[in-house]
Each structure stands twice: as C-alpha cells, then as structure tokens.
Amino acid sequence: MTGLYYNSFGFAPENIRAVKDALFLSAQEYGSLYGKAGTGCVEGQNVNGWFVGYVETADNLYFFAANIIGGQDAAGSRAAEITMSILAGRNLR
Secondary structure, X not given: OHHHHOXXXXXXXXXXXXXXHHHEEEEEOOEEEEEEEEEEEXXXXXXXXXXXXXXXXXXXXXXXXXXXXXXXXOOHHHHHHHHHHHHHHOOOO
C-alpha cells in the first residue's frame, strides 16, 4: 500500500489516482478511509479473508493490512469488520 500511495512503481499519476479513487470508502471528520477486501476460496470453501488500505487524517497517514485464515469466518468482510473495530479503538473510524 505504501508503494501505491507514494507511487514507488513509477506508474502514470492518473493511473495511481484512478486506483486510489477506486479504493476510497468514506470521508468522515477523522479523515478518509481507503481499502479493499477479498476472500480466498478453495473448492468452494473460504480459506482466508483480507482487508488492506490506509487512513488519511489532517496530520498523518496510517496503513493497515489484516489477514485471517481458516474457520467459517475467513472472509474479507470479517477481516474488514475486525480492522474497522481496531481503527475505531484508535479514533480512526
């Protein structure tokens, strides 16, 4: 996420902006939340869930990545719920 945010890859700025726009989830008084969740499946069974992204505040930038493996809650939506709870505990949501 850091490489994307700072465009360490050397992509055209308009392409980086398009990806950031696609990752945008919400803007609140704390700042703006960007992220993407996903679920890995094998033979129709969820095997992992992930949620990656960042929060931009007026004076800081916070990157995050969550990955959960196995069990019936291994889904991107669950990884996002866990992450949002952690961010809320830090007043970043």
